Amino acid sequence: MGEIIDFLNKNSGALNVVFTAVVTVATAVYAVLTWKLVTETRLMREVQTEPRLAVTMRSIDEAIHIVHLHFRNIGQGPALSVKSSSASGVGKRLFGSVARRTY
Secondary structure (H helix, E strand, O other): OOHHHHHHHHHHHHHHHHHHHHHHHHHHHHHHHHHHHHHHHHHHHHHHOOOOOEEEEEOOOOOOOEEEEEEEOOOOOOOOOOOOOOHHHHHHHHHHHHOOOOO
């Protein structure tokens, strides 16, 4: 037991350097892991708070030529101020062709 204490007393400076290096490396690893966790948490929060809209067309059973557009929020967050428009008349052409059909 006395030999171990003598060894520790003689090499206390070197042991301090080794243990300080180990603590420094461990701290750096924890810092990197914490940064990755913060980044992932931020992305998950953004995904969970953004809305996702699904648009479907459904016809009525009694009048198959009448089509309703259904907007549904399938995301986690609220869909506020939703606006719809058709680009370059695509909506008009689509609904015009549906309206002209006779079944």
